[in-house]
Amino acid sequence: MNAADLLWLLLPLAAASGWLAARFEQKRHARHSLDLPSAYFKGLNFLLNEQPDKAIEIFIRVLEVNSDTVETHLALGNLFRRRGEVERAIRIHQNLIARPTLDKDQRSQALMELGQDYLKAGLFDRAENLFLELAEIRAHSEQALKLLLRIYQQEKEWEKAISVVRKLARVSGKNRSDMVAHFYCELAELDYARKNYSAAREHLRQALAADDKCVRASILLGDIDAREGRYRQAIESWRRIEEQDIHYLGEVAGRIADGFRHLDDEQGLYEYFQLSLKRHGGVSLALAFADVISSREGVDAAEKFIVEWLRRAPNVHGLNKLLELNLVKARDSARTDLLLLKGIIEELRGQHLGYACAQCGFRGKSLHWLCPGCNRWNTIKPVQENE
Ligand SMILES: [Zn+2]
Numbered sequence: 001m002n003a004a005d006l007l008w009l010l011l012p013l014a015a016a017s018g019w020l021a022a023r024f025e026q027k028r029h030a031r032h033s034l035d036l037p038s039a040y041f042k043g044l045n046f047l048l049n050e051q052p053d054k055a056i057e058i059f060i061r062v063l064e065v066n067s068d069t070v071e072t073h074l075a076l077g078n079l080f081r082r083r084g085e086v087e088r089a090i091r092i093h094q095n096l097i098a099r100p101t102l103d104k105d106q107r108s109q110a111l112m113e114l115g116q117d118y119l120k121a122g123l124f125d126r127a128e129n130l131f132l133e134l135a136e137i138r139a140h141s142e143q144a145l146k147l148l149l150r151i152y153q154q155e156k157e158w159e160k161a162i163s164v165v166r167k168l169a170r171v172s173g174k175n176r177s178d179m180v181a182h183f184y185c186e187l188a189e190l191d192y193a194r195k196n197y198s199a200a201r202e203h204l205r206q207a208l209a210a211d212d213k214c215v216r217a218s219i220l221l222g223d224i225d226a227r228e229g230r231y232r233q234a235i236e237s238w239r240r241i242e243e244q245d246i247h248y249l250g251e252v253a254g255r256i257a258d259g260f261r262h263l264d265d266e267q268g269l270y271e272y273f274q275l276s277l278k279r280h281g282g283v284s285l286a287l288a289f290a291d292v293i294s295s296r297e298g299v300d301a302a303e304k305f306i307v308e309w310l311r312r313a314p315n316v317h318g319l320n321k322l323l324e325l326n327l328v329k330a331r332d333s334a335r336t337d338l339l340l341l342k343g344i345i346e347e348l349r350g351q352h353l354g355y356a357c358a359q360c361g362f363r364g365k366s367l368h369w370l371c372p373g374c375n376r377w378n379t380i381k382p383v384q385e386n387e
Pocket of ligand 1: 357359372
């Protein structure tokens with residue numbers, strides 16, 4: 001912070017402390033007004049000599065907290081926190097709270113600030129305690145709950161996060177059951193990693209009960225069924241994505257195909273892809289269907305399908321597939337040419353792959369349910385299905 005900034009901020013403090021008033025009457029009360037101005041000038045001197053630390057110490061010490069200066073103390077603390085000078089912010093807010101003259105409102109406002117200082121300093125336990133207290137005060141409830149939610153998400157305390165989102169929905173009137181579902185999915189993933197499949201199933205059931213559009217729960221549920229050899233149920237779970245959000249069906253196209261193969265149901269596989277492609281279209285489905293045709297009827301039939309598809313909807317993914325199919329048959333010099341071409345197409349295709357956040361534009365190679373860019377749930381979708 002430069003000296004000029006701080007000077008402006010401190011002017012109201014000086015006024016409120018009565019120094020300015022005293023100065024106007026200096027002639028009459030010369031002897032009584034010396035105390036504060038001298039401290040003020042001492043502080044100013046430190047400021048001008050670029051020793052803000054010492055300046056602040058002095059200002060805080062001499063400026064009494066009263067109803068006129070509380071706002072300024074709060075503003076000063078807030079400013080320090082925003083600039084990353086958290087320790088100073090904490091000192092100012094703690095100093096404020098220690099004053100017995102604060103009224104109830106001012107005290108909770110100062111506690112809210114202090115909680116945010118703690119949060120920024122990574123002192124989550126202390127911040128949590130303050131926000132829990134503030135969540136009970138109506139005027140601060142919504143903000144405190146939002147901040148609690150941030151802590152619990154960061155600390156991966158999903159059960160606490162669930163209860164906070166539900167309280168927040170009651171306070172703010174905004175329904176975030178999609179978030180509740182994601183938190184249950186997080187719990188299910190932990191169960192899954194520990195191979196506790198029945199617990200994972202129960203958490204996924206709760207996820208879908210909270211939000212029946214939760215694609216993530218359907219994917220995981222299918223994965224558990226497949227792992228336990230129940231391929232019919234697995235396919236059923238994955239297929240539910242068609243009704244939930246069609247953009248994600250491509251995520252499980254390969255898994256659905258594998259499921260049918262495990263069941264030795266080539267006919268079912270063929271019919272499923274033929275039908276859903278007709279119904280929904282989509283790049284991943286078309287590519288998966290090309291593989292199905294290729295293994296069932298041979299490379300030529302797959303090639304024919306891709307060419308027809310490309311005529312209707314020219315795209316770089318189909319072109320790449322076409323080259324792949326031709327490489328299977330090509331020999332010698334034709335093969336060399338095709339490989340060269342494929343290298344170029346793959347580079348082009350790279351720009352049309354991966355995942356993107358609809359909110360902040362974040363791009364990544366894997367699917368994140370929580371955007372690392374903007375920290376929102378459910379905003380990232382596969383790029384190739386959105387073009
Ligand atoms: Zn984002």
